[in-house]
Structure formats: C-alpha cells, structure tokens
Amino acid sequence: MSEWLDDLRTATAFLTRLPMPHPDGARPENFARAQRMFPLVGACIGAAVGLLCLLLRAIGVPDLAVAGLALGGGALLTGALHEDGLADVADGFGGGRDVAAKLEIMRDSRLGTYGALALVVSFAAKLAALAAIPDGVVVQSLIAAHALGRGVLPWMVISLPNARTDGLAANAGRPDSAIASVAAGIALLIAVLALPFASALLAAIAAGAAALVMAWLAKRQIGGTTGDVLGGAEQVAETAILLLLAARLG
DSSP: OOHHHHHHHHHHHHHSSOOOOOTOOOOOOHHHHHHGGHHHHHHHHHHHHHHHHHHHHHOOOOOHHHHHHHHHHHHHTTTTTHHHHHHHHHHHHHHOSSSHHHHHHHHHHHHOHHHHHHHHHHHHHHHHHHHHHOOOOOOOOHHHHHHHHHHHHHHHHSSBBBSSSSHHHHSSSOOOOOHHHHHHHHHHHHHHHHHHHHHHHHHHHHHHHHHHHHHHHHHHHHHOOHHHHHHHHHHHHHHHHHHHHHHHHH
C-alpha cells in the first residue's frame, strides 16, 4: 500500500502544481512505476474542472465563458504541462527540416506559429465541446476525458524508443507492460464508472486512436517519443473525447 501512496504523490507532484512531499528514495524506476496512477490523478483534475464548471453555471455565467474559465483553471492546476507539449510538438514537426532541427525547435521554450495555431485549435475545440455538455454529465465527462487522456501515455512510452538521449522521457525511466496495463485498466474503469457504458467504450477507443496517431506521427517525424510528444498526445486524446461526448450527450 505504501508504494501505491508514494506513486500517487509522485504522479500528483508531476501532473499538477499542488505541493506534494517527495517520496523517499525517489528513482527513475519509481517514477516509471508511478505512471500507473496517472489516470487517477487525471480523474481528480477532471473533477476539479467539472466542479468549477457547475459552480460558474450555477451563478449564471454564460456557457462559453464558463468553458473558457474552467479550461483556464485546469491549466493553472496542471501548469499547462500538456498544452506546452502540444505547442512544442506542433512547432517542431511543422517547422523543422530534419530530425535534429525538429528536436532543437521542440526544446526551444519560445512559442512559434505552428504551436500557437495548435493551441488555438485545441482550446477552441474543447471550449465548444465543454459548453455543449449538459450540467448533469459535465463532471463525469471531464473525469473520463482526463483519466483516459493520461491512461494511454504509459503504453506510448513502452511502444516507442526515446527520440533523444536526454530530457524528461529519457531520464524518467520506462514502465513495463504490467504498469502500462494497470494504467489503462484504471483509466477504463474510471470511464465506465463515470459514463454510460457505450459512451465510455467509445471514449476509450478515441483515446487509443489519438495515442496511435501521435505515436505514428512521432515515429515518422523524430524516430521516437519525448515528453512533449506525450503531452501532445494527452491533449489530442482529451480534445477528441470531449468532442465525442459533446456529440453524444449534449
């Protein structure tokens, strides 16, 4: 049980800006193991964003404004970790002439045209989807989207080589297939508990499809994965799920 609690603290400290005590004896292999808790932390992030939505709607804030404020609140909670990855991936894949140039652009903290466009498109899509999801299912939808979006990341890590020898993905350690399976199982269980079964299954398929597309693109563009690729994959999966749920439940 202590390992699970350590993993929860590690995952929370990594995925959010919440101050968490650092587990004793933290090592790369421990961080790799902690990835099994990514979906649970994601579900908590989704719940926080969803409750903020309900609160703002309850006091009469218009739906589009509610969606924008809730998304902004979520970015504050996570430090825009995954949004930053999406922007870096778009800049690197769109602007680099070769693998070395793409990786160098992705390492650059400055925001380029491709990254800005990716953020605008992603934010607008999530904004419209969130505004269309009714009060009765908005919290559940966000819980499922955030859990599933993070639940596919360990499988991407073990499915792709590292694109560079340094950086977050290279230094953080690699989970094994058992850890990745646990993460995927927790994410699916959360989705099934939060949503009608058919919607949960479709949301899981959407998350898997997003991860597959991002993995294929990363392999083609830079030969493997980086922390930015994983962040971008989470954002693509989360956006796809919210659009799907808005269409089914809105």
